[in-house]
Amino acid sequence: MQVTAFDASEVGLAKAKALAALKGVSVDYWLAAIEDWEWSPDRFDVVVAIFIQFAAPDLRRRIFDGMKRTVKPGGSILMQGYRPEQLAFGTGGPREPDQLYTRALLETAFADFEIIRLVEHDSALQEGPGRRHLGAY
């Protein structure tokens, strides 16, 4: 795959570049705030958004609109995020309930798309040394 990725953090970008080098893959990385990202129409086969729940509802709406605009017809959007049940686990993620995802929120937001798989699960996530925790996804 040819991959384009961005993050607003120089530290995050450096970590991602180091991981890509370790895996022997190349990624077109950009230092960018999502608020400024240009969601060019029909540009990507797949759009991936993993744990972007820093976005409050207004920004989230703009992001979801942008993701839908930039994915090509017939392409896919993949997302991972926390459910409100995560607040009880207290193992990461935003503390603001309206930034968490519910089935209803996603079904409404992507009502104009075919939802192929929407799964709610509690799982232990291994995110590296010392970072294994139970979460509500």
Ligand SMILES: C[S@@+](CC[C@H](N)C(=O)[O-])C[C@H]1O[C@@H](n2cnc3c(N)ncnc32)[C@H](O)[C@@H]1O
């Ligand atoms: C919870 S981390 C997830 C990182 C990565 N996707 C992962 O799953 O490991 C959220 C990321 O969003 C980035 N971020 C926060 N606000 C942002 C913004 N306004 N624009 C772009 N990136 C942002 C942070 O720098 C951080 O790397």
